[in-house]
Amino acid sequence: MEYRIAAGQFQVPADLEEFPLHPTESKERFYQWVIGRLKGLLRLQKVQVTCYGAEHIPAESGAIIAMNHTGYYDFMFGEVAPHIRGKRLLRFMAKREVFDVPVLGNIMNSMWHIPVDRSAGGSSVDAAVERIYRGQLVGIFPEATISRSFELANFKNGAARIAQQADAPLIPMVTWGSQRFWTKGREKELGRNGYPVIIRLGEPVDTTGTSDEVIARLKAAMQVLLDDVRAEYNERFGPFEPGMDWMPASMGGTAPxxxxxxxxxxxxxxxxxxxxxxxxxxxxxxxxxxxxxxxxx
Missing domain, CATH: 1.20.5 (Single alpha-helices involved in coiled-coils or other helix-helix interfaces)
Known part of the structure; x- marks a missing residue:
């Protein structure tokens, strides 16, 4: 496949169209400044990011993007596809404790991220629905925490409930390679290592039926995407020796x-x-x- 560079930094398929800038999100000074700093960090670490499927993100209206969760860098990589899609911005749902941290909490609020109170999940769903009504993109990790196995763990049904209540697209997205930088259960590798990352988004998932049925379809769609990016990762950047601690056990790695x-x-x-x-x-x-x-x- 042939590629071109989008948003000044990321590899995308050569035939991906150029997207116009979002009329308001592209002008949010503070959040866009943060995105610029994150892109600089990835350049410093020589991270090669390939992204497929940015066209599945709406040009201006709201949607919910459901992502797998393998490492702490997932928040950065979750921003890539929306940024390619006309400098759109993703409002993450994150545990309330993060918002209580001095300085960090102010930053999170300034970027309009959404606090999740696990003791009152309904209020978080309502907040996310309200953001989507306002035309924002909401990012959620259905696994609710980092998967130490680097497989898709159990999914909560919040993503389905939000998509159904907001009558919004539920877009599956997977990232592979994030766990090589910083995750649970292994040493950080934050130097200029040049590790590659592949991101792939799929078409919106059918949101008819019960929330459990929707979540099952979402997980199945994300598993297909994950299988695809793993195969491509090994083909383009491997082969990798068996026993790597960032590889799942099902692929010969030593992750749990x-x-x-x-x-x-x-x-x-x-x-x-x-x-x-x-x-x-x-x-x-x-x-x-x-x-x-x-x-x-």
Whole structure:
């Protein structure tokens, strides 16, 4: 296949049309400035990104883009296709705790990302639907967390509920190669390594039926895309030696299987809960000590 460079940096099929700039999103100064800095980071690391399917993103109207999640760089790579599509912007759904972090929270709000309160998921769905009504693109990771196996893990049905309530396109997208930079369970590789990344978007998924039926179709569509990009990645940039820790077990790598990853996640979650309980207990003990000292004096 022949390629050309789009958005000044990314490989796309040579026959992909040139897209006009989005009338408002292309002029959002702060978010576009952030995109420029992220592109600079990818250039610094000599990352070669190939993107297919940007034409599936609406030119101006809202949609929800569902992405697989294998690494922390996925947020950057999720911006590539919308950027190619006329400098459109993606508003990510992210856990509320991120928005509570000083400075970072202000940045997230400035870019109109959407906080997700896991104890009140319905409000997050309503917020996403409202954004889509306003013509924005909403990005979601149906797996809700990084997949340590680098396979598609269990999907939540939020993406389906949002697409159905907003009557909006539900666009599947997969990224492969992101896990080589920074992910759970392996060392970071953030130098000038030149690792390639492939991104592929598919046609919108049929959103008729129950939310569970829609999610099943979404996952099936994303699995087809994932199989395609993995095969292309190995053909263009391999062969890769067996036993690589960024490769899934099904492809000869040493990443945990889906079942092993679930066990790790349960153990990590339990440890976090115990640490939180211990922290709360220490706070209570400190308060009790201070109260006792006041009584003594």
């Amino acid at each position: 299987t889906l079942e092993e990853a679930d066990d790790i996640n349960r153990r990590v979650k339990a440890e976090k809960i115990e640490k939180k309980k211990a922290k709360e207990a220490r706070k209570i003990n400190r308060r009790a000590d201070r109260a006792l000292k006041k009584d003594v004096t």
